[in-house]
Amino acid sequence: MTYDDPNWQRPQPGGEPGPAGTGEAVPQTGYxxxxxxxxxxxxxxxxxxxQPPPPRQLAPQDIDKIEAQEKDARTLTYGVGxxxxxxxxxxxxxLCSRVLF
Structure with a gap:
């Protein structure tokens, strides 16, 4: 694949052309x-x-109580829905009966 368009060609070693219409060359500087x-x-x-104090112990959790509360909340949500x-x-x-009749 070749690029014949001059916009896609590499600049010459003397520097790349300056801003359009100025005719000046910008010197190349390497990074x-x-x-x-x-x-x-x-x-x-x-x-x-x-020194920061050591972390506190978390309160114990009653898993059965949490599960029961989640079940109650789910039932309430489904009921409202x-x-x-x-x-x-x-x-x-x-509304449909008012439109049809």
């Missing part, structure tokens, strides 16, 4: 890489005076 890094000096961290669906069906039937 020399990131600047060198220096390791931090010894003791660069601030001194620590306070069924009531809402029933209301929507009744309203839809009323």
């Amino acid at each position: 020399s890489g990131p600047p060198p890094t220096q390791p931090p000096p010894a003791g660069w961290r601030p001194p620590t005076y306070l 069924l009531v809402a669906a029933a209301v929507m069906v009744v309203l839809s039937c009323l």
Whole structure:
């Protein structure tokens, strides 16, 4: 595959053309890489005076009680959804009957 279009060709070694219409050449500069890094000096961290307390023990959980509460919540959610669906069906039937009759 060759690219004959001059826009896709590499610039000449003398530099790439400058901004359109200026006729100037921009000198090529190579990327020399990131600047060198220096390791931090010894003791660069601030001194620590306070030690945090150890983590507290979590409260014990009653798994059976949690499961029962989740079951009750699921039942309530389904009940509310069924009531809402029933209301929507009744309203839809009323609106359709008004349009047809």
